[in-house]
Amino acid sequence: MSFPLSDLDERIQAVRLREKAAQAQADHWDDKSRRIGHLRGLTFLVALLSGGSAFMAETEASVWGAAALAVVAFVAFLWLIRRHDVCLLAMQRAEREALVERARAVRLAGQFDGLEDTGRDLHPSGHPYAADLDLFGEGSLFQRISIAHTHFGRNALAQSLLVPLDPASVPERQQAVSELAELRAFRTELEREARALVHFSHKGKVLTRETPDPSFLLTWIESPRGLPTSSGFQVLCTLIPIATIGGMVASFAFGAAPYYLIPLVVGLILLAKTRDVTGPTFGTVSQTEGSFLPYADLLRVLEGLDPKTPHTQKLISELKPSREDTSRLTASHEMQRFRDLVSWYDIRHNGMIYPFIEAIFLWSIHSTLRLERWKTRIGPRARRWFEIIGEMEALASLAELMDVDPMATLPELAREDAELVAEELAHPLIAASRRKTNDLPTLASGKGLLITGSNMSGKSTFLRALGVNVVLALAGGPVTARRFLLPPLVLRTSLRIEDSLLTGTSHFFAEVKKLASVVETAQAGQPVLFLLDEVLHGTNSRERIIGARWVLAELLEHGARGIMTTHDEGLTSFEGPLRERVSMYHFREDVEGGAMTFDYTLREGPVRSGNALRLMRSVGLSVPIEE
Structure with a gap:
């Protein structure tokens, strides 16, 4: 879905306008919402004053007039509460959409280092x-491409970069x-609803919170189910309330003996026996529904x-009713059904009424059964x-x-x-306006490239450009090249070495x-593609040459292909x-x-000069240079 570089500014402008x-x-x-908030306060005040006037009025007409005004004002107050909530939701939705477009403009301009999610924790x-290859952290590939905001999306995208697909x-x-690259409106809506899980407005500011974890x-x-699943238990739980209520009516209305005490006692025994199930169930759903239900809007977008x-198609079909089972609800409707079922527990918060409802109707048992x-x-x-x-967030990020x-x-x-073929290869982490492309000399199995060059000339960047594009290709994503032909490969690199004082591991x-x-x-x-930068530079020149030649020969002998710098x-004499x-x-x-200049162009043959001494001179070190 490439487009002319000349269109880049126009696209950025279009995104900025959105x-x-x-x-x-x-x-x-x-x-x-501010105006409605003021009106809401005003209507409440009118309702309060009118209600007071109704009590103090001396004539019947004044009483009815003030009472009518109080009722109208109170109804208006309730309606304004609802409208205020609608306005707040619409405002937050628009704010999130603005954030989505702002991030898109930044990615278009190649200035993604300011985006908040670096993926460092991954x-x-x-x-x-x-x-x-800088897959995670500041200035990383993850920061460049991720529009995932849920815990599940971030992990899925990370896994796609770390574990190549079959x-x-x-x-x-x-x-x-x-397909998703063509559906910009869908991606915008998906990211906007995903941001709702982690972003919220407070006093005019957009703040961040932890992503709800429904695990x-x-x-x-x-x-497994905790309550007995037999039909006999369920029939018993249904008959006990009926018998209790029937007995109470017979006893209190018609003077019958208090036989209702028998089913009432049996019910109390059942409640005591099942408390170890109903209690934890209530605790689980009431404490965790808030980490489950917020995903319903995101599921509706996918549906x-x-x-x-x-x-x-396969992914989305799993969220909807199947042809074999049309009675099955969509995922978002199932979440709504869960919300309705949990609401049956709300009566437990009413300490005055609940004990009687529980004893007569076995409320906790029936709520748990549902x-x-x-x-x-x-x-x-x-x-x-x-x-x-x-998975959809990961796909949308690549798209x-x-x-x-x-x-x-x-x-x-x-x-x-x-x-392995790469024509006009470029590094996706470099802004399009500043990129320098190079053709990769074709790499067959058992063949390698030795790239020499002075400091800062582009050797390491070229290796990383190839490596990052291979990662994207093996994730099923796009690459930044005019043409990229990739056989099945196992990527292995040695570009950045980290020593450790903690483990006593030296750099070498x-x-x-x-x-x-x-x-x-x-x-x-395994069909290895190796990218090795400045091999064994922590030892003397003689041993470095011997070791590097052996490594290169061993890799190529076993059918690997790749590049060493x-x-x-x-090292150039073979x-x-x-x-x-x-x-x-x-x-x-x-x-x-x-003055030194670099054109970052890959050329045939070995380099014949270096620039280390010139770089030392450029920072004020008076090292002699032999011309």
Whole structure:
């Protein structure tokens, strides 16, 4: 869904206009709610004064006139309360829509580092490439693309970046992403309702709260029923209230013996026997419904989608009645049904009435039976609803990238023995207006590239550009390249090494362990794509050259393909099989009038000069330079 770079400013302007329109709507509803708030206070005052006047009036006409005015004012007061709530909801909805469009404009402009969700909490330790490729944290891929706001959506998106899809499932996911990229209004509505779970307005400010976590209630839904399921128990619980009430009527109205005490005592025994079930059930649903029900609006948005692609069709169909079971309700209606059932428990809060209602009608037993029948019908479907929310948010995030990035296109999948091809490859974390594209020399199995170049010339960025695009492709998402042909690959990298004082791990040893993991993966027969930056730079030149050559030879010998970068010119001299398997490329700088410039263009052959001494001179260090 790529578009000309020349259209970027126009698209940003269009999004800014939508943001302003949404904010104008929010301001309109805010003003309206303030006016209604004032009127609400006024009508209440009128009702109060009129009611008082009715009591103090001396004539019948004055009494009726004041009473009528009080009633009208009070009805108006109640109506204004409702209207005020409507205005507040509309204002918050418009505010969230403005936030969605504001974030979209930022992504279009490539200035996403100001977006609030960096995904830092999702970063896994010890992952083979997450840290190297900046998948999480400040300025990360997650921050760039995520429009997920629920716990489920954030985790689903993170997993799609960390765990490559099975190649067979990538095409269906690509179709879903492509479809959602065309449905901007749907994505806006989905994100707007997801933001409702974490954003709220208070005194004119938009604040953030923790995402509701329904996991405790989901565990209860999936647990076995606590009350007996036999029809005899349910019939008994139905007959006892009837017998109790009938006996009370006979006794108090017609003077019959107090036989109602028998079913009443039996009912009290039943209540005592079932208290260990009804009590915890009431506690569970009353304390956790607030973390479950807020997702209903988000589910309604998903249920309103009419998808055309198989993957999305399957997901959405699980939220709706099936052809085999038309009596089944939609997920959002099931949540509404749950809300209605929980409301039966509300009478427990009335301490004066509830003990009598409980004793006569076995209220807690019947309320619990209704809830348990509901949870038996729902079963594992409830957890699946939230998984679908997460998957749709993850798909929408990939679709958002496809919509807002002018270079975004879907990669082609190839056979395992095919070459890896990337034409006009660019890094998706660099703003489109500042990107420099390069063609990747084709990489076949058992072939490698050795890229040399001076500092700051673009070697590491090129490796990360390839790595991040491979991650996106293996997640079923778009890449930033004119053409990207990807065979099944297992990505492994060594670009950024972290030592640790806590574990006593040195920088060099940490790198050696990371390289060992890359080599072992290739030796296990997996189709590795390796990206290795400045290998073994923590040791002396002689050992570095020997070690780097061995690593490169071992990887290629086992069918891996990939790229290694180096500053060391001694590494560019190969003998034997490596000479046939490794191609040389480089990045370089130009020096004019003592100033260095970089064009970040990949060229054939090894580099013949460095710039370390010039960089030292540029910061005021008077190191001599040999011309």
